[in-house]
Amino acid sequence: MQNVTPLLEAASLSRHFGGLAAVDQVSVALYLGEVHAVIGTNGAGKSTLINMLSGELAASSGTIHLRGTAITGWSQARRARDGVGRSYQRTTIFLKFTLLENCRLAAQAALQKPWALWQAASACRQSLGRAWEALEAAGLHESAHRIAGAISHGQQRQLEIAMCLATHPAVLLLDEPLAGMGAEETERMLAMLERLRAAHAILLVEHDMDAVFRVADRITVMVNGRVIATDTPDNIRTSAAVKLAYLGESHEQKASHA
Numbered sequence: 166m167q168n169v170t171p172l173l174e175a176a177s178l179s180r181h182f183g184g185l186a187a188v189d190q191v192s193v194a195l196y197l198g199e200v201h202a203v204i205g206t207n208g209a210g211k212s213t214l215i216n217m218l219s220g221e222l223a224a225s226s227g228t229i230h231l232r233g234t235a236i237t238g239w240s241q242a243r244r245a246r247d248g249v250g251r252s253y254q255r256t257t258i259f260l261k262f263t264l265l266e267n268c269r270l271a272a273q274a275a276l277q278k279p280w281a282l283w284q285a286a287s288a289c290r291q292s293l294g295r296a297w298e299a300l301e302a303a304g305l306h307e308s309a310h311r312i313a314g315a316i317s318h319g320q321q322r323q324l325e326i327a328m329c330l331a332t333h334p335a336v337l338l339l340d341e342p343l344a345g346m347g348a349e350e351t352e353r354m355l356a357m358l359e360r361l362r363a364a365h366a367i368l369l370v371e372h373d374m375d376a377v378f379r380v381a382d383r384i385t386v387m388v389n390g391r392v393i394a395t396d397t398p399d400n401i402r403t404s405a406a407v408k409l410a411y412l413g414e415s416h417e418q419k420a421s422h423a
């Protein structure tokens with residue numbers, strides 16, 4: 166079922182902060198049609214990994230390939246133009262603009278016509294079309310003309326992903342999209358991931374284990390910067406190494422609280 170060539174592939178990727186190996190020789194492959202979750206204890210290196218894949222953070226060593234092309238030294242903007250999309254946590258939403266305007270601006274930025282950013286929406290047919298498509302894919306089209314600051318936290322998280330979709334990414338890097346969500350909002354987000362799966366390669370960093378085990382096709386487990394397992398959810402659930410890593414942490418926590 167899996168495609169042979171990964172859309173995005175990191176090999177032996179490392180990032181050091183001083184003497185700390187925040188990400189240590191991590192290899193991960195993202196395939197079209199798959200949700201690949203990365204889980205791990207606090208400080209395991211998940212955000213650092215996603216930051217290196219998106220281009221926000223330079224790797225200390227290792228390589229990243231997109232559709233077989235080396236992109237390790239590429240800027241974030243260049244990666245985004247070539248299909249690596251990342252959702253941000255509300256920081257990029259213009260709260261006073263409508264959902265449609267937010268998505269149009271994201272599409273416009275990706276289309277590299279910054280001089281047209283402040284023109285009327287109707288003047289930018291292409292970006293407007295992308296904005297509507299993205300809102301539809303995110304299930305937000307009925308709220309297109311609402312002000313972003315007036316929608317719920319969960320809808321704002323969906324809007325972040327819609328803004329990312331407006332840039333037409335092939336790879337979606339999602340950093341804790343379920344953070345702070347209630348049960349109903351979580352269900353909506355999971356349904357959205359199910360819809361997006363077929364046309365994207367999705368990397369999901371998430372702490373909600375129930376959600377991860379429901380939606381992921383493959384799970385990578387990180388501990389202290391290293392990958393200790395990459396496998397199907399069923400195999401991860403029963404892995405002795407994974408159990409040991411988590412039990413080890415809970416024992417340490419118990420000891421430190423004693």
Ligand SMILES: Nc1ncnc2c1ncn2[C@@H]1O[C@H](COP(=O)(O)OP(=O)(O)OP(=O)(O)O)[C@@H](O)[C@H]1O
Binds near residue numbers: 208
């Ligand atoms: N800019 C930085 N400078 C120094 N150390 C950093 C920096 N960013 C992250 N670290 C350290 O690198 C390690 C990995 O951090 P990272 O945020 O990637 O972990 P995480 O798995 O995303 O954690 P969490 O689940 O808590 O978000 C941690 O020890 C963190 O303190």
